[in-house]
Amino acid sequence: MLPAVDKYICSFQRWLPGPLAYIAGPEHLKTIKLFATWHARPRLRERADRRHITPSIRRFAAEQIKYATTFLRWLSARHATLSSCGQLDIDAWFAENAEHVRTCLRALLNWARRSRRCRRSLSVPTMKIFKRPALSEGERLAALGRLLSGTDTPTGSSLHPTVKIKGAAGGDRLEQGLEPGGRVLVGPGPPPAVQGGGRGKPGADCA
Template sequence: MSCGVLPAVDKQICSLERWLIGHLADIPDPDHAQVIRRFATWEVLPRLRTSSQKKPITPAARRHAADQVKQATAFLTWLAARDHTLGTCGQTGIDAWHAEQNEYTRNTMRAFLRWCSASKLTRPFRLPPIQIRRATPMPQPERLELIGRLLTDPDLSLRTRVAGVIVLLYAQPLSRVVRLTLDDIGHSNDQTLLRLGEPPSPVPEPLAELLHRWISSRDNMNTATNHASRWLFPGRRAGQPMHPDALAALINDIGIPTIAGRTAAIRQHVLEMPAPVVAEALGYHRVTTAKLASEAGGTWRPS
């Protein structure tokens, strides 16, 4: 008799499912709870499960899914306060709600509103188009000044210095920085290499020296199951890397805007090198780097 193998269960989805039980129990209106349960069951969770088949769900994606559920719950409460329900909600109600909300809330709610419309829970309405605002890159002299500060200021923590330079030099998001391991650090002909894509990127001095100092003195290594951690930035939980939000807080606290710095770094790279080369080396999609090169005024074009 053959035995089947159960599919792997994504821990972030399990976390969301546990949170959802408590969230539903806290909704005082049973009709609202039923709508939210349906939305989570037939829209939010299936989308996450489909994504998990390609790659593990990130904590950020899990938080975004929970925010969608919370904003949907708040929207039902907003309607009830105005003596309305989903069934009586149409374009006027949607426009009034949009006028009161910030951009993040409006974008987070789009999945729920579209689901309501597709499920014919509301009257017909149209959603305003999404307004995409790109992060403004910091000026190149400011980026270089910040890199110099991180490389030379002994009063800053070693962890913050190394992580900050990886962001500002290699245009890496912190969600990827925290997933780096010791196996991503290599050597060739006395040159330290950092594998972000292919080929690995050279690590110049004095960053290489800082990187090796950090590896030999990493934090959060004292627990019984964490002393052999391979994460470049170990977290407090055994076997887990540092959370991106925690690392972001440390870097932001010393006055380094990570998004603006990363945007400046990738723009500078595509100005100096062919966009496909940058994409392969730094782990970006080729379409992304080609578009950035065009926006930055890069002159290199494939032959």
């Protein structure tokens, strides 16, 4: 019985000849073929052995091939090759491109260093991880106001113009309303009135 093959690995293998056909230089084509054979496909197989490959993993493998090809063309425009590029080339590429593009290219550079296809002394900048600070109380209220006013709400949804929300401390409540101009007001509000004055038999107000 033949071993099972992940559908996303098959998808990647069917996709690969397409971009390879558009690589003009023979050296570039050779490099990308080797990179796909000895890095991209083995990584997909390793992932498939550990857990299922997701569409995003398959897409990321394709983007590694795409930006590796773009990088080789970029080097050619600078009269350089993968084997001759220096630290100034690497730094210039990373300075010109967004973090996602940098992340996609790191695989090629690390593979090239290990396989001695570029200078092993090259330093590949590490990925930057950005942590957003926690929202302040004012920012939370502003975001809540945008949501309740419909600014951040999908088209077709509707919200009542006045909404009362339980506060975080002391049982206080926040009252949100809309001014005639559409501006959102969020602030302290009175506690909700109890129908029937709180007296009477349970369920009397529901009759």
